[in-house]
Amino acid sequence: MADKQLLPPLGFIAIDVHFHRPPGDAFNESTWPFPLIHIQAEGSSESEVVTKGAYDAALIDRFVEAGLKLAARGCVGIITSCGFLAMAQQELSARLPIPIATSSLLQIPSLLAFLPPGKTIGILTYDDARLGPDHLTKIGLSCGAVSRTRIVGAPANGHLRRLIQHGAPYVHADIEKELVEIARNMVIEYSDIGGILLECTQMPPFAGAIQRAVRLPVYDVYTMGCWFYSGLQRNRPLVWGAVESS
Template identity: 45%
Template sequence: MAGRALISQGARALLTSCGFLVLRQSHLAARLSRPLATSSLLQLPLIAAMLPTGRRIGVITYDAASLTPAHFLEAGVADPSALPPVAGLPRDGAFHGMIEKGEPYDHARLAAEVLEAVAGLLQREPTIGAILLECTNLPPFTGLIADRFGLPVFDVLTLGRWLHAGISGE
C-alpha cells in the first residue's frame, strides 16, 4: 500500500486529493499508523459546529450527480436528513472540458463557472453561511468566492493546513 510506503519514508500524516475519496476514509485509516485525510468533505462537521444557528454549509462539487449521501455520511455528517445543499459544475462547461477532453486551461472561464455555481446555490439556499469546495481543482478560486460572496470558504488546502499544524505544532 502506498500509504505504508510513505510512512516508512517518514510521512507523519497523509492527505489525498479528490474529494470523492472520502468513501475510502474509514477503510484506509484503519490500515495506517498515521493520520489520514482523504477529502475536504471531512471538514463538514467542524464547519457546521462553527456556523451561527440556522446557517448551513453549501458544497460546490465537480459532479453533483456523483456526490451521494454516502459521501457525506462517511465524512461525518451524522444526520442523513441534514445533508448539505450541493451545486455541481456544468457537464458541458470549462472544468469538464479541461479534465475530460483536454481542453486548454482558461482561468477566466473557469472562474466564471465556479462563481455562477456558487451564486446559483446561494440563490436556491439563502441560509448558507459557508462554502466547502469538494474538488481539488477549485482552490484557485477560493479567494474569488470569499471576496464576491463574503462567506468563509474551505477546501482541500484548508484541510491540509489544519492537518499540518496538528502534526508539526505550528
C-alpha cells in the same frame, strides 16, 4: 513556521490522471507551506473514484499501497487528490500507519458547529450527480447534519470537467467565471447557506474569487490540509519569540 525545507513532508495520493495543476491545486508542491511528496494510486481513474457507491477492494488496496510508500518515505500524514475519497476514509485510516485526511468534506462537522443552527453549508462539487449523502455519512455525519448541506456541481460539459476528464487547455479566467457563477446561483437558490465548502482539489485557486462574489466563508482542501498538518508537526511560531526562562 520553520523553514519549509526543514519540515517533514506531507504525503499526497493522486489519481492516475494528467492535466495542468497550477499553484493552489493541491497536487502542486508550491501550493503548500511545507514539503509535499506525491505518488499515484497506480491504475486508478477519475470515473472509478468519482462515484456514488462504495469502492471495490482492489481500489482500496491500491491506495493503501501508495500510502505505505509515503509512510516509508517519512511523511507525517497523507491527503488525497479527490474529495470523493471521503468514501474511503474509514478503510484507509484503519490500514495506514500514519494519519490520513482523504477529503475536504472532513471539515463539515466543524463548519456546521461554527454556524447558527438555521444555517447550512453549501458544497460546490466536481459532480453533484455522484456526490451525495453516502459520502457524508461515511465520514460520520448524522442525518440531521446531512440535512444542513446543499450540494451543487460544476456543469457536465464545463471548463473544469473538460480539463480533468479530457485534458482540455487550462484557462484560469474561464474556470473562475464558471465557478463564481455557480456559487452566486447557489446562494441565491439556498438563502440559508452560511458558508461554502469546495469539494474538488482543483478548486482552491478560485476560492478567493468565490468569496469576493458571495461574501461568505470559503473552505477547501487547502484549509483542511494546513489545519491537518498544523497538528502533525507542531512548531513554535516565530512571532511568539524565544521561550521565556523561568
